[in-house]
Amino acid sequence: MNVIWRTLLVMWSARRRVRREGRIAPTEIGRIRLTTLPTDIDVLRHMNNGRYLSLFDLGRWDLLVRTGMSDVMKRNGWYAVVSAETVTFRKSLELWQRFDVESRLLGHDDKAIYMEHRAVVGGEIYARVIVRARMLKRSGGTLSHQELFAAVGRPEGIPDVEPWMHEWAAASALPSTRAEAPSVWS
Structure with a gap:
């Protein structure tokens, strides 16, 4: 439940930024400032690995609002769903630590749009x-x-999507929703 309030706050803040600063181009990097809250940490007292993906969603919402895409999507009855994501961790975010979520559009192929999100502290x-x-x-x-x-x-x-992203998308794909996908462990 905590993330829904953060989502609404990020969307409200993004709309305020659009009114003050204007829209940003789809190729620009969006940045929002967040803090690691008690609801974000796990028993090891650092941000839970699953929470990163939820908080990176906030960066996506900020980018959609600030580029004007969210208005177009709402008006036309469109929405985006994540079909795959891969995350790499380098350092832990600790309780109460402030960090930026940087978000950018990487490109697209014939079926999907690719984005990158980063958790950044002091430029790192x-x-x-x-x-x-x-x-x-x-x-x-x-x-x-x-x-x-x-x-x-x-x-x-x-830019064109890098070849490794196509390979990753193909290697991590599951069968179509119309095809069978039995859970059989080999």
Whole structure:
């Protein structure tokens, strides 16, 4: 429940920043400042590994609001779902430690959009996640990139997704939701 209040606060703050500073380009890096709260830590007294992904969602919401994407998505009945993510930890975030979540769009392929989020303290990366997200329609089906770019324009300066990300996406993929996926351990 704690993260929903943080999400609402981040979205409200992002809207205020848009009014004050204007929108940011989809290729810009979004930054929000967070603090490791008692609800974020585990028995080892550092941030729980699962909490990083929840807090990186906050960076995604900030970026969606500040680029104007959230308004377009809401108006058109679109939403994004994470289809895969990989996280790498370097240093622990301790209780009450302040850190920045930096978020940026990495690019896209024919099926998904790729983003990167970092937990940063004093300019130093503590953790990083790569996210692969699919765009869907509330009315059903997948949103094509043609539809997306027709509504928001194609951002200039987005680099190609690195080859390892395609390999990772293929290697970590599960069967389609229409196919069977029995849990059989070999």
